[in-house]
Amino acid sequence: MSLPQFKLLRPRTVAEAVEFLAKHTARVGEGDSPAQSGHVPIRVIAGGTDLIPSMRQKLFEPEYVLDLRGVAEMKGIEPEADSGIEIGALTTLKAIERSETLRQRYPVLSEAAATVASPVLRNMGTIGGNICLDTRCLWYNQSLTWRKGCGFCIKKDGDLCHVAPGGTKCWAVFSGDTPPALLCLNAEIEIASPTGVRRIPLQEFYTGIGDNYRRLQPNELVTRVFLPDAAANYCGIYRKLRVRGSIDYPLAGVAVAMKRSNGHVADARVAITAVNPAPLLLNGASAILAGKAMDEALAESVGDLAARTAKPLTTSALTPEYRREMIRVFTKRAVLAAAAN
Protein backbone atom coordinates (compact mmCIF):
# COMPACT_ATOMS: atom_id res chain seq x y z
CA MET A 1 0.00 0.00 0.00
CA SER A 2 1.57 3.25 -1.12
CA LEU A 3 1.51 6.54 0.75
CA PRO A 4 -0.67 9.31 -0.67
CA GLN A 5 1.16 12.38 -2.04
CA PHE A 6 1.75 15.14 0.54
CA LYS A 7 4.04 18.07 1.26
CA LEU A 8 6.24 17.80 4.35
CA LEU A 9 6.58 20.81 6.67
CA ARG A 10 9.40 20.89 9.24
CA PRO A 11 9.01 23.50 11.95
CA ARG A 12 11.81 24.14 14.48
CA THR A 13 9.71 25.69 17.25
CA VAL A 14 6.22 25.26 18.71
CA ALA A 15 5.36 28.78 17.51
CA GLU A 16 6.32 27.88 13.95
CA ALA A 17 4.42 24.57 14.15
CA VAL A 18 1.25 26.31 15.32
CA GLU A 19 1.65 28.92 12.58
CA PHE A 20 1.75 26.17 9.93
CA LEU A 21 -1.32 24.51 11.48
CA ALA A 22 -3.25 27.81 11.55
CA LYS A 23 -2.37 28.54 7.94
CA HIS A 24 -3.39 25.15 6.59
CA THR A 25 -6.53 24.63 8.67
CA ALA A 26 -8.04 28.01 7.84
CA ARG A 27 -10.57 26.19 5.60
CA VAL A 28 -11.80 23.93 8.44
CA GLY A 29 -14.66 25.50 10.42
CA GLU A 30 -14.11 26.46 14.07
CA GLY A 31 -15.27 23.61 16.31
CA ASP A 32 -15.26 21.05 13.51
CA SER A 33 -13.82 17.67 14.30
CA PRO A 34 -12.00 15.83 11.52
CA ALA A 35 -15.02 13.53 11.28
CA GLN A 36 -17.46 16.43 11.00
CA SER A 37 -15.38 18.40 8.53
CA GLY A 38 -14.68 15.32 6.41
CA HIS A 39 -11.17 16.36 5.45
CA VAL A 40 -8.32 17.93 7.40
CA PRO A 41 -5.70 19.34 5.01
CA ILE A 42 -2.81 19.00 7.48
CA ARG A 43 -1.81 16.22 9.89
CA VAL A 44 0.76 16.24 12.63
CA ILE A 45 3.38 13.48 12.64
CA ALA A 46 5.56 12.66 15.65
CA GLY A 47 7.08 9.14 15.54
CA GLY A 48 4.75 8.20 12.68
CA THR A 49 4.24 4.65 13.98
CA ASP A 50 0.46 5.00 13.83
CA LEU A 51 0.00 7.80 11.30
CA ILE A 52 2.06 6.25 8.50
CA PRO A 53 0.21 2.87 8.48
CA SER A 54 -3.08 4.82 8.60
CA MET A 55 -2.02 6.97 5.65
CA ARG A 56 -1.08 3.85 3.70
CA GLN A 57 -4.60 2.55 4.36
CA LYS A 58 -5.91 5.93 3.05
CA LEU A 59 -7.59 6.66 6.38
CA PHE A 60 -5.91 10.08 6.18
CA GLU A 61 -4.93 11.80 2.94
CA PRO A 62 -3.64 15.21 4.04
CA GLU A 63 -2.10 17.69 1.62
CA TYR A 64 0.48 18.63 4.27
CA VAL A 65 2.20 16.61 6.99
CA LEU A 66 3.70 18.61 9.85
CA ASP A 67 6.80 16.77 11.07
CA LEU A 68 7.41 17.73 14.71
CA ARG A 69 10.71 15.92 15.15
CA GLY A 70 12.84 19.07 14.76
CA VAL A 71 11.02 20.86 17.63
CA ALA A 72 13.63 20.44 20.38
CA GLU A 73 11.54 22.23 23.03
CA MET A 74 9.02 19.36 22.92
CA LYS A 75 11.55 16.70 23.97
CA GLY A 76 12.82 15.55 27.33
CA ILE A 77 11.90 14.65 30.91
CA GLU A 78 12.46 17.54 33.31
CA PRO A 79 11.59 18.37 36.93
CA GLU A 80 8.81 20.95 37.10
CA ALA A 81 9.14 24.09 39.21
CA ASP A 82 6.82 22.76 41.96
CA SER A 83 8.75 19.44 41.88
CA GLY A 84 6.46 17.30 39.72
CA ILE A 85 7.77 16.10 36.35
CA GLU A 86 7.29 17.62 32.92
CA ILE A 87 7.57 15.38 29.83
CA GLY A 88 7.81 16.85 26.33
CA ALA A 89 5.19 15.37 23.99
CA LEU A 90 7.95 14.28 21.57
CA THR A 91 9.73 12.20 24.21
CA THR A 92 9.97 8.64 22.95
CA LEU A 93 8.36 5.74 24.78
CA LYS A 94 11.81 4.18 25.02
CA ALA A 95 13.10 7.25 26.89
CA ILE A 96 10.12 7.02 29.26
CA GLU A 97 10.60 3.29 29.80
CA ARG A 98 14.32 3.80 30.52
CA SER A 99 14.06 6.90 32.74
CA GLU A 100 15.26 6.01 36.23
CA THR A 101 13.41 9.03 37.69
CA LEU A 102 10.11 7.90 36.21
CA ARG A 103 10.68 4.30 37.20
CA GLN A 104 11.24 5.32 40.80
CA ARG A 105 8.62 8.06 41.15
CA TYR A 106 5.90 7.09 38.65
CA PRO A 107 6.35 3.33 38.03
CA VAL A 108 2.88 2.82 36.55
CA LEU A 109 3.88 5.02 33.59
CA SER A 110 7.19 3.16 33.03
CA GLU A 111 5.34 -0.16 33.12
CA ALA A 112 2.69 0.96 30.64
CA ALA A 113 5.24 2.53 28.25
CA ALA A 114 7.28 -0.69 28.26
CA THR A 115 4.29 -2.68 26.94
CA VAL A 116 3.57 -0.50 23.90
CA ALA A 117 4.05 -2.32 20.59
CA SER A 118 7.67 -3.56 20.25
CA PRO A 119 11.15 -2.14 21.05
CA VAL A 120 11.59 -0.81 17.49
CA LEU A 121 8.25 1.01 17.60
CA ARG A 122 9.00 2.40 21.09
CA ASN A 123 12.23 3.86 19.68
CA MET A 124 10.13 5.99 17.31
CA GLY A 125 6.76 6.30 19.05
CA THR A 126 6.21 9.28 21.36
CA ILE A 127 4.11 9.93 24.45
CA GLY A 128 2.23 12.71 22.58
CA GLY A 129 1.39 10.29 19.76
CA ASN A 130 0.24 7.71 22.31
CA ILE A 131 -2.08 10.23 23.97
CA CYS A 132 -3.44 11.43 20.62
CA LEU A 133 -3.70 7.93 19.11
CA ASP A 134 -6.68 7.44 16.79
CA THR A 135 -9.39 5.05 17.99
CA ARG A 136 -9.38 1.59 16.43
CA CYS A 137 -11.93 -0.83 14.97
CA LEU A 138 -11.87 -4.04 12.98
CA TRP A 139 -14.00 -2.33 10.34
CA TYR A 140 -11.87 0.82 10.16
CA ASN A 141 -8.19 -0.15 10.38
CA GLN A 142 -8.27 -1.80 6.97
CA SER A 143 -7.20 -0.96 3.42
CA LEU A 144 -9.32 1.27 1.21
CA THR A 145 -10.34 -1.74 -0.92
CA TRP A 146 -11.42 -3.70 2.17
CA ARG A 147 -13.45 -0.81 3.56
CA LYS A 148 -15.00 -0.06 0.18
CA GLY A 149 -16.08 -3.72 -0.09
CA CYS A 150 -18.02 -3.29 3.18
CA GLY A 151 -19.62 0.00 2.18
CA PHE A 152 -17.41 2.06 4.54
CA CYS A 153 -18.73 3.22 7.95
CA ILE A 154 -19.53 6.32 10.02
CA LYS A 155 -15.92 6.87 11.12
CA LYS A 156 -14.72 7.27 7.55
CA ASP A 157 -16.65 7.85 4.30
CA GLY A 158 -19.88 6.02 5.25
CA ASP A 159 -23.09 6.43 7.23
CA LEU A 160 -23.61 3.09 9.00
CA CYS A 161 -21.92 1.27 11.84
CA HIS A 162 -21.13 -2.43 11.32
CA VAL A 163 -20.62 -2.91 15.07
CA ALA A 164 -23.90 -1.38 16.24
CA PRO A 165 -26.14 -1.43 13.14
CA GLY A 166 -28.99 1.05 13.29
CA GLY A 167 -27.06 3.34 15.62
CA THR A 168 -25.56 6.69 14.74
CA LYS A 169 -22.60 6.55 17.13
CA CYS A 170 -19.11 5.25 16.39
CA TRP A 171 -17.77 2.86 19.06
CA ALA A 172 -14.18 2.58 17.83
CA VAL A 173 -11.94 1.85 20.80
CA PHE A 174 -9.18 3.95 22.32
CA SER A 175 -6.21 1.58 22.40
CA GLY A 176 -3.29 3.51 23.88
CA ASP A 177 -1.37 2.02 26.81
CA THR A 178 0.06 5.07 28.56
CA PRO A 179 -3.13 7.19 28.97
CA PRO A 180 -4.68 4.92 31.68
CA ALA A 181 -1.40 5.16 33.61
CA LEU A 182 -1.41 8.94 33.17
CA LEU A 183 -5.04 9.10 34.38
CA CYS A 184 -4.03 7.22 37.55
CA LEU A 185 -1.37 9.89 38.09
CA ASN A 186 -3.81 12.80 37.60
CA ALA A 187 -1.65 13.98 34.70
CA GLU A 188 -2.29 17.23 32.87
CA ILE A 189 -1.40 18.14 29.30
CA GLU A 190 -0.44 21.41 27.67
CA ILE A 191 -2.08 22.28 24.37
CA ALA A 192 -0.65 24.96 22.06
CA SER A 193 -2.96 26.77 19.63
CA PRO A 194 -2.80 29.98 17.58
CA THR A 195 -4.29 31.83 20.58
CA GLY A 196 -1.72 30.61 23.13
CA VAL A 197 -1.25 27.64 25.44
CA ARG A 198 -3.64 26.05 27.92
CA ARG A 199 -3.23 23.28 30.47
CA ILE A 200 -6.01 20.74 31.08
CA PRO A 201 -6.40 17.52 33.07
CA LEU A 202 -5.88 14.57 30.71
CA GLN A 203 -9.25 13.27 31.90
CA GLU A 204 -10.92 16.17 30.05
CA PHE A 205 -9.12 15.45 26.78
CA TYR A 206 -11.17 12.41 25.70
CA THR A 207 -14.79 12.63 24.56
CA GLY A 208 -15.85 8.97 24.58
CA ILE A 209 -17.01 9.25 20.93
CA GLY A 210 -15.17 6.91 18.56
CA ASP A 211 -15.02 9.17 15.49
CA ASN A 212 -14.36 12.40 17.40
CA TYR A 213 -12.38 11.03 20.34
CA ARG A 214 -10.27 13.96 21.55
CA ARG A 215 -10.84 17.60 22.37
CA LEU A 216 -8.18 18.94 20.04
CA GLN A 217 -8.84 21.28 17.15
CA PRO A 218 -7.02 20.65 13.85
CA ASN A 219 -4.89 23.77 14.52
CA GLU A 220 -3.75 22.57 17.98
CA LEU A 221 -0.83 20.52 19.29
CA VAL A 222 -0.20 18.62 22.50
CA THR A 223 3.16 19.98 23.67
CA ARG A 224 3.77 18.68 27.22
CA VAL A 225 2.59 16.25 29.88
CA PHE A 226 2.74 17.13 33.59
CA LEU A 227 2.90 14.60 36.42
CA PRO A 228 2.04 16.15 39.79
CA ASP A 229 4.29 15.72 42.80
CA ALA A 230 1.29 14.49 44.81
CA ALA A 231 1.05 11.41 42.58
CA ALA A 232 4.71 10.43 43.03
CA ASN A 233 5.88 7.29 44.83
CA TYR A 234 2.67 5.29 44.41
CA CYS A 235 3.15 1.59 43.60
CA GLY A 236 2.28 1.12 39.95
CA ILE A 237 1.07 -1.84 37.94
CA TYR A 238 -0.05 -2.07 34.29
CA ARG A 239 -1.54 -5.22 32.77
CA LYS A 240 -2.81 -5.73 29.22
CA LEU A 241 -4.48 -8.39 27.13
CA ARG A 242 -3.19 -8.78 23.59
CA VAL A 243 -3.04 -11.48 20.97
CA ARG A 244 0.74 -11.39 20.33
CA GLY A 245 2.66 -10.57 23.51
CA SER A 246 5.58 -9.17 21.51
CA ILE A 247 3.84 -6.37 19.63
CA ASP A 248 0.05 -5.93 19.70
CA TYR A 249 -2.21 -3.09 20.78
CA PRO A 250 -4.14 -3.79 24.00
CA LEU A 251 -7.54 -5.46 23.67
CA ALA A 252 -8.12 -4.72 27.35
CA GLY A 253 -5.74 -2.89 29.69
CA VAL A 254 -5.68 -1.74 33.30
CA ALA A 255 -3.43 0.60 35.29
CA VAL A 256 -3.29 0.83 39.08
CA ALA A 257 -1.50 3.42 41.25
CA MET A 258 -1.64 2.63 44.97
CA LYS A 259 -0.24 4.00 48.20
CA ARG A 260 -0.27 1.83 51.34
CA SER A 261 0.09 2.63 54.99
CA ASN A 262 0.22 0.19 57.95
CA GLY A 263 -0.95 -2.74 55.83
CA HIS A 264 -3.96 -0.82 54.47
CA VAL A 265 -4.62 0.95 51.19
CA ALA A 266 -4.14 4.65 51.90
CA ASP A 267 -5.09 5.81 48.40
CA ALA A 268 -5.55 4.16 44.99
CA ARG A 269 -6.65 4.96 41.48
CA VAL A 270 -7.53 2.45 38.76
CA ALA A 271 -8.01 3.17 35.04
CA ILE A 272 -8.92 0.98 32.07
CA THR A 273 -8.19 1.17 28.35
CA ALA A 274 -9.08 -0.58 25.10
CA VAL A 275 -12.64 -1.47 26.16
CA ASN A 276 -14.34 1.91 25.52
CA PRO A 277 -13.91 4.79 23.05
CA ALA A 278 -11.87 6.57 25.78
CA PRO A 279 -9.48 5.50 28.54
CA LEU A 280 -11.42 5.78 31.80
CA LEU A 281 -10.64 6.26 35.47
CA LEU A 282 -12.83 3.82 37.40
CA ASN A 283 -15.24 5.97 39.35
CA GLY A 284 -15.65 4.47 42.78
CA ALA A 285 -12.48 2.34 42.82
CA SER A 286 -10.74 4.71 45.24
CA ALA A 287 -13.72 4.60 47.60
CA ILE A 288 -13.85 0.79 47.48
CA LEU A 289 -10.14 0.47 48.29
CA ALA A 290 -9.27 3.37 50.61
CA GLY A 291 -8.65 2.38 54.22
CA LYS A 292 -9.07 -1.37 53.59
CA ALA A 293 -6.66 -4.27 54.03
CA MET A 294 -6.17 -6.02 50.69
CA ASP A 295 -7.67 -9.44 50.11
CA GLU A 296 -9.13 -11.43 47.21
CA ALA A 297 -12.71 -10.26 47.81
CA LEU A 298 -11.70 -6.58 47.84
CA ALA A 299 -9.69 -6.94 44.62
CA GLU A 300 -12.60 -8.83 43.08
CA SER A 301 -15.01 -5.99 43.79
CA VAL A 302 -12.75 -3.60 41.85
CA GLY A 303 -12.59 -6.20 39.04
CA ASP A 304 -16.41 -6.27 39.00
CA LEU A 305 -16.50 -2.47 38.78
CA ALA A 306 -14.10 -2.58 35.81
CA ALA A 307 -16.28 -5.18 34.04
CA ARG A 308 -19.36 -2.98 34.60
CA THR A 309 -17.58 0.12 33.28
CA ALA A 310 -16.15 -1.61 30.19
CA LYS A 311 -18.33 -1.56 27.07
CA PRO A 312 -16.42 -3.76 24.63
CA LEU A 313 -18.16 -4.40 21.30
CA THR A 314 -17.14 -6.37 18.21
CA THR A 315 -14.41 -3.89 17.32
CA SER A 316 -11.51 -6.34 17.58
CA ALA A 317 -10.43 -9.93 16.91
CA LEU A 318 -11.54 -11.09 20.39
CA THR A 319 -15.19 -11.29 21.44
CA PRO A 320 -16.71 -8.58 23.65
CA GLU A 321 -17.63 -11.23 26.27
CA TYR A 322 -14.04 -12.43 26.53
CA ARG A 323 -12.63 -8.89 26.77
CA ARG A 324 -15.14 -7.95 29.47
CA GLU A 325 -14.24 -11.05 31.48
CA MET A 326 -10.54 -10.39 30.99
CA ILE A 327 -10.80 -6.80 32.18
CA ARG A 328 -12.39 -8.17 35.36
CA VAL A 329 -9.60 -10.73 35.83
CA PHE A 330 -6.74 -8.37 34.88
CA THR A 331 -8.07 -5.64 37.17
CA LYS A 332 -8.31 -8.01 40.11
CA ARG A 333 -4.77 -9.27 39.46
CA ALA A 334 -3.38 -5.76 39.00
CA VAL A 335 -4.92 -4.55 42.26
CA LEU A 336 -3.53 -7.56 44.15
CA ALA A 337 -0.10 -7.05 42.56
CA ALA A 338 -0.05 -3.34 43.47
CA ALA A 339 -0.85 -4.20 47.09
CA ALA A 340 1.90 -6.83 47.21
CA ASN A 341 4.46 -4.55 45.54
Ligand SMILES: Cc1cc2nc3c(=O)[nH]c(=O)nc-3n(C[C@H](O)[C@H](O)[C@H](O)COP(=O)(O)OP(=O)(O)OC[C@H]3O[C@@H](n4cnc5c(N)ncnc54)[C@H](O)[C@@H]3O)c2cc1C
Ligand atom coordinates in the same frame (compact mmCIF):
# COMPACT_ATOMS: atom_id res chain seq x y z
C1 LIG B 1 2.30 -3.03 14.89
C2 LIG B 1 1.92 -1.92 15.84
C3 LIG B 1 1.66 -2.23 17.15
C4 LIG B 1 1.30 -1.21 18.05
N1 LIG B 1 1.03 -1.55 19.35
C5 LIG B 1 0.68 -0.57 20.22
C6 LIG B 1 0.44 -0.91 21.57
O1 LIG B 1 0.60 -2.04 22.01
N2 LIG B 1 0.04 0.09 22.40
C7 LIG B 1 -0.11 1.37 21.99
O2 LIG B 1 -0.47 2.24 22.80
N3 LIG B 1 0.14 1.73 20.71
C8 LIG B 1 0.55 0.79 19.81
N4 LIG B 1 0.84 1.13 18.51
C9 LIG B 1 0.64 2.52 18.06
C10 LIG B 1 1.83 3.45 18.18
O3 LIG B 1 3.06 2.78 17.92
C11 LIG B 1 1.93 4.13 19.55
O4 LIG B 1 0.66 4.47 20.02
C12 LIG B 1 2.83 5.35 19.55
O5 LIG B 1 2.94 5.88 20.84
C13 LIG B 1 2.30 6.46 18.66
O6 LIG B 1 3.20 7.55 18.77
P1 LIG B 1 3.81 8.23 17.46
O7 LIG B 1 4.70 9.31 17.94
O8 LIG B 1 4.42 7.24 16.55
O9 LIG B 1 2.48 8.84 16.83
P2 LIG B 1 2.16 9.23 15.35
O10 LIG B 1 1.92 8.01 14.52
O11 LIG B 1 3.16 10.21 14.84
O12 LIG B 1 0.78 10.00 15.60
C14 LIG B 1 -0.35 9.33 16.10
C15 LIG B 1 -1.52 10.32 16.08
O13 LIG B 1 -1.32 11.35 17.02
C16 LIG B 1 -1.24 12.63 16.41
N5 LIG B 1 -0.17 13.33 17.11
C17 LIG B 1 1.08 12.85 17.37
N6 LIG B 1 1.74 13.71 18.18
C18 LIG B 1 0.90 14.76 18.40
C19 LIG B 1 1.00 15.96 19.15
N7 LIG B 1 2.11 16.26 19.85
N8 LIG B 1 -0.04 16.81 19.17
C20 LIG B 1 -1.17 16.52 18.48
N9 LIG B 1 -1.34 15.38 17.76
C21 LIG B 1 -0.32 14.52 17.72
C22 LIG B 1 -0.98 12.33 14.92
O14 LIG B 1 -1.47 13.35 14.09
C23 LIG B 1 -1.72 11.03 14.76
O15 LIG B 1 -3.09 11.27 14.61
C24 LIG B 1 1.22 0.14 17.60
C25 LIG B 1 1.53 0.44 16.27
C26 LIG B 1 1.88 -0.57 15.39
C27 LIG B 1 2.21 -0.22 13.97
Ligand code: SF4
Ligand atom coordinates in the same frame (compact mmCIF):
# COMPACT_ATOMS: atom_id res chain seq x y z
S1 SF4 C 1 -17.55 1.33 15.59
FE1 SF4 C 1 -18.84 1.37 13.75
S2 SF4 C 1 -18.62 3.43 12.89
FE2 SF4 C 1 -16.95 3.12 14.35
S3 SF4 C 1 -15.24 2.38 13.13
FE3 SF4 C 1 -16.32 0.56 13.88
S4 SF4 C 1 -17.81 0.07 12.30
FE4 SF4 C 1 -17.08 2.13 11.90
